[in-house]
Amino acid sequence: MSIVVAFANQKGGVGKTTTVVNIARAAITNHRLTVLVIDADPQGNATKVLAPNHQGSLPHSLATVIGRTAHSPISTAAVASDWTGLDVVPSGGDDLANAAQDLVTMTAGRESRLKKAITEISDRYDLILIDCPPSLDQLPINAFTAADALVLVAELGQFALDGLDRLLDTVEVIQEYTNPELTIVAAIINDVQKTKRMDYWMRELRDSIAHLPEPVPVLDPPVQRATFIAEAQESGQGLDMWGTVKARVLHQTYADYLTSILQSIKNGENRNDSEV
Ligand SMILES: Nc1ncnc2c1ncn2[C@@H]1O[C@H](COP(=O)(O)OP(=O)(O)OP(=O)(O)O)[C@@H](O)[C@H]1O
Numbered sequence: 370m371s372i373v374v375a376f377a378n379q380k381g382g383v384g385k386t387t388t389v390v391n392i393a394r395a396a397i398t399n400h401r402l403t404v405l406v407i408d409a410d411p412q413g414n415a416t417k418v419l420a421p422n423h424q425g426s427l428p429h430s431l432a433t434v435i436g437r438t439a440h441s442p443i444s445t446a447a448v449a450s451d452w453t454g455l456d457v458v459p460s461g462g463d464d465l466a467n468a469a470q471d472l473v474t475m476t477a478g479r480e481s482r483l484k485k486a487i488t489e490i491s492d493r494y495d496l497i498l499i500d501c502p503p504s505l506d507q508l509p510i511n512a513f514t515a516a517d518a519l520v521l522v523a524e525l526g527q528f529a530l531d532g533l534d535r536l537l538d539t540v541e542v543i544q545e546y547t548n549p550e551l552t553i554v555a556a557i558i559n560d561v562q563k564t565k566r567m568d569y570w571m572r573e574l575r576d577s578i579a580h581l582p583e584p585v586p587v588l589d590p591p592v593q594r595a596t597f598i599a600e601a602q603e604s605g606q607g608l609d610m611w612g613t614v615k616a617r618v619l620h621q622t623y624a625d626y627l628t629s630i631l632q633s634i635k636n637g638e639n640r641n642d643s644e645v
């Protein structure tokens with residue numbers, strides 16, 4: 370059975386796709402896992418980085434897997450990336466936005482379409498990573514319903530925490546109605562600059578997360594702002610391929626993040642087992 374992890378924040382541009390791409394890379398290299406990235410964002414940024422020949426409207430994509438007139442098994446939509454051990458379900462671009470819109474008018478089962486689709490391939494991958502869009506519509510709802518765990522990707526700053534409450538409310542609703550097992554296993558802080566102001570915002574973030582019913586670990590160290598991160602991503606290279614010490618160190622940080630995430634999921638499963 371694969372482990373399914375969704376990466377989310379309804380705020381745009383905080384580093385969700387960057388985190389998914391780099392954790393996927395660490396998963397296939399350091400952890401030696403077989404990985405599927407599902408691009409659940411009509412912007413298609415994960416597709417652009419990992420499967421650039423499969424952008425936009427396609428005969429088979431996430432849009433045709435979960436759309437109202439769904440006709441693609443997810444195994445048909447998955448394509449090989451340039452990285453050995455990593456497949457991608459391309460988003461389908463605008464088709465995915467339209468498919469999500471169509472789901473709104475469905476009477477039943479709309480939240481579970483991705484979950485149902487994933488069951489077909491759950492013995493094929495060790496790890497499935499879902500890159501969520503910056504919204505709280507049917508796409509993240511499908512992702513949260515399908516996921517074993519959710520990783521919050523956040524940046525620091527005056528507006529960074531705005532909207533976090535809405536995301537957490539959505540998670541609570543999902544836990545109540547469609548996925549009682551969903552846990553926020555970690556917060557990854559991205560794009561940090563070393564200033565006193567950042568220390569202040571880091572404390573604010575830790576404070577707001579500390580008040581949740583289940584404490585969410587903030588993974589250390591946070592990811593600094595660095596041009597090579599964007600450059601490596603734009604050129605489709607893993608940080609381990611980039612050729613600088615800083616990039617290799619950051620690659621290891623993402624591998625360590627994945628170790629923590631997998632450990633938290635395992636601890637949660639053990640806790641649930643002992644409660645039965
Ligand atoms: N730590 C960082 N240092 C420098 N650039 C970064 C860093 N993290 C992300 N970026 C760049 O910032 C931009 C936004 O990042 P990314 O696409 O990962 O965010 P996102 O949360 O997925 O955005 P969206 O909500 O639009 O999907 C990208 O161009 C990315 O390369």
Ligand SMILES: [Mg+2]
Pocket residue numbers: 385386387410414415500501502
């Ligand atoms: Mg993104």
